[in-house]
Amino acid sequence: MNPNDPRAELRRFVMELPKAELHVHLEGTMEPELYLAMAARNGLATPYADAEAVRQRLREARDLPSFIRIYEELIGAIRSAQDFRDLAMAFYAKAQSQGVIYAEVFFDPQLHLERGVPLAAIFGGLERARLEAAQTLGFAARYIMCFLRDRPAEDALQVLRDSAPWRDEFIGIGLDNPEVDGFPQKFAAVYAEARAMGLRLTTHCDVGQPNTVAHHWGALDVLGVERIDHGLNVLDDPKLVEAVRARRIGLTAAPTLFYTDIPGRMEYRAGAIRRLLDEGLLVSVNSDDPGMKRSLYVGDLMLRVQQTTGVSRAALVQLARNSFVTAWLPDAEREACLARLDAYVAAHPEPMPA
Numbered sequence: 165m166n167p168n169d170p171r172a173e174l175r176r177f178v179m180e181l182p183k184a185e186l187h188v189h190l191e192g193t194m195e196p197e198l199y200l201a202m203a204a205r206n207g208l209a210t211p212y213a214d215a216e217a218v219r220q221r222l223r224e225a226r227d228l229p230s231f232i233r234i235y236e237e238l239i240g241a242i243r244s245a246q247d248f249r250d251l252a253m254a255f256y257a258k259a260q261s262q263g264v265i266y267a268e269v270f271f272d273p274q275l276h277l278e279r280g281v282p283l284a285a286i287f288g289g290l291e292r293a294r295l296e297a298a299q300t301l302g303f304a305a306r307y308i309m310c311f312l313r314d315r316p317a318e319d320a321l322q323v324l325r326d327s328a329p330w331r332d333e334f335i336g337i338g339l340d341n342p343e344v345d346g347f348p349q350k351f352a353a354v355y356a357e358a359r360a361m362g363l364r365l366t367t368h369c370d371v372g373q374p375n376t377v378a379h380h381w382g383a384l385d386v387l388g389v390e391r392i393d394h395g396l397n398v399l400d401d402p403k404l405v406e407a408v409r410a411r412r413i414g415l416t417a418a419p420t421l422f423y424t425d426i427p428g429r430m431e432y433r434a435g436a437i438r439r440l441l442d443e444g445l446l447v448s449v450n451s452d453d454p455g456m457k458r459s460l461y462v463g464d465l466m467l468r469v470q471q472t473t474g475v476s477r478a479a480l481v482q483l484a485r486n487s488f489v490t491a492w493l494p495d496a497e498r499e500a501c502l503a504r505l506d507a508y509v510a511a512h513p514e515p516m517p518a
């Protein structure tokens with residue numbers, strides 16, 4: 165593309181726009197090549213001859229449960245503290261190349277504990293990566309422990325308690341995996357205990373799931389979350405729109421593509437993000453599982469949202485602003501991030517119409 169082409173200029177503007185990533189699963193950042201390298205160095209047999217075969221397998225995902233089955237299979241390659249460190253560092257470098265200056269990263273301890281990988285290995289690798297990213301890249305990250313909605317709440321509570329020695333190495337909790345019956349009520353006690361520990365609270369409410377409106381209300385009123393991961397179906401209930409606005413709940417949307425590229429998926433998600441912005445809600449754009457969903461990172465996805473809906477540059481800046489406003493940053497750090505965003509926008513004025 166000619167660098168003077170307005171599309172090239174918009175692309176550069178979006179890629180370099182300072183932004184935070186608030187909804188990304190560390191495990192889901194694993195690119196097929198890294199999966200194969202980890203499986204090989206851990207001496208694990210895989211049925212895949214090459215990265216393209218892994219991509220082919222990922223293309224089989226049709227919906228959230230079928231995606232999670234593949235996700236759980238592939239993350240079987242992660243075994244050691246070094247693996248967690250490598251996975252996180254690869255993501256930080258990639259995110260930084262797309263203008264992300266701060267990330268809050270989910271991890272799923274239960275999926276590793278049930279394979280015999282101890283908490284010490286998980287936290288050891290995560291913390292090494294966090295410190296290394298700060299020192300070598302100047303990239304800031306924090307971690308959010310996610311529990312699995314399709315496993316018993318008692319297991320989540322046990323993991324939360326067992327994590328006490330690493331309490332300072334994560335800032336909050338979330339819920340992910342398939343959105344099964346009983347969510348969110350069955351996790352009320354876990355959230356009460358996490359709140360008492362001073363942890364921040366979020367949960368997934370995935371897009372287009374059964375009983376989605378009731379699940380959003382439960383997330384707000386039973387779990388008491390400050391953010392909702394995805395949250396596009398807030399638009400299904402005008403009272404939810406009101407409540408989310410009044411309570412200043414962050415919505416960490418993820419307009420991702422599966423390999424199947426279900427027709428209309430991006431149009432629906434990008435359109436909903438635009439409507440949420442128009443409603444004045446604190447929505448941001450996030451990558452969710454970039455290594456497993458077509459290698460699309462936050463800059464790529466913001467660009468897709470713009471291309472799909474035609475939103476203005478001011479709307480893109482608002483999405484970036486929302487990511488910092490709803491991040492779980494100490495005030496001084498938040499102000500510094502917002503100042504970087506403001507300086508960037510001031511240095512890149514809108515081109516004059518020809």
Ligand code: ADE
Nearest residue numbers: 189192340341368370453
């Ligand atoms: N785990 C990884 N990605 C997820 C998503 N989008 N929803 C629920 N659980 C997940």
Ligand code: ZN
Nearest residue numbers: 187368393452
């Ligand atoms: Zn997610």
